[in-house]
Amino acid sequence: MSMVTAEHLHKTFGRFTAVKDASFSIDKGEIVGFLGPNGAGKTTTMKMLTGYLPPTAGTATIAGYDIIDKPLEARRHLGYMPENVPLYDDLRVFEYLEYRARLKGICGKSVRQQLGDVIDKCGLEPKRKNLISTLSKGYRQRVGLADALLGNPDLLILDEPTNGLDPNQIRQIRELIRALSENHTVILSTHILSEVEMICNKVIIIDQGEIKAADTPENLTRNLRAAGRVSIEFKGDATPVVAELEAFAPVKKVILEEPEDGWNRLLVRAEPGTDTREKAAAIIVAHGYPMRHIYRHIPSLEDVFVEMTRRD
């Protein structure tokens, strides 16, 4: 079942188009990494999904509710952690969350229970009585996350939840998001690609307002140009080795780098999904040349990101 469907979402600011005709869908239970360079349109898209920013054209549904025709129902199914979490510095953690809970229409006995629940889930128990102004950045992010969790929404939309955190805090928030994903669908934006590789089962890449890809990390890396790349270091006359490699069918290009320490370094570009290591090694060995390195590049999300968003 679809938790989110974006249908031709479009947003212009004056003459500037921030998001162009974005369509995608997200299934229940998915953890989606929303990636793109600065200014790509991630925050704008997230704000449209959450109802904070009306689309210029197009619409979306959250848990089956149209964000334009049924905004209250749609909002009730989502929790949003904005890019810059607006917190009230002069409130204590539990006071702030209590205030947010009441704003969200949570009332009566369930306020206390929900507060306890989100404070516990986000590891805020030791800080519940602290003034927000005294919290470290990581704990402020946790308060933002706790806020998003109030009301136990089906969908969490988290705009750079680990922005500005140190590696230990990043790991803690990542584990928290992983745990939350058992009961929630999660969309998160981030610039940390390794994070996405670790926790997301779907990636949406946006660049200059356009959705470039929406797929699993595995499918995205499979057919990359970078996928067939091999690097080799050997000693000896490079000319015949390059010629023989270039004559080998899957090879598209061989680049010889300036030897630095007497060793030639070859970069072999081949069809995605092929492995030219065995052939390359056989050629070098047949010449009787020594070889000290041969490596087939394992494509990562970083390769996907670069290939889809670079300008050349």
Ligand SMILES: Nc1ncnc2c1ncn2[C@@H]1O[C@H](COP(=O)(O)OP(=O)(O)OP(=O)(O)O)[C@@H](O)[C@H]1O
């Ligand atoms: N209220 C606004 N008025 C005018 N332009 C805006 C407004 N909000 C966003 N933009 C522009 O829309 C584009 C997309 O911005 P957005 O904040 O969605 O990018 P982003 O992908 O979230 O970037 P980042 O990674 O830096 O957070 C940017 O060029 C931005 O300057």
Ligand SMILES: [Mg+2]
């Ligand atoms: Mg942003």
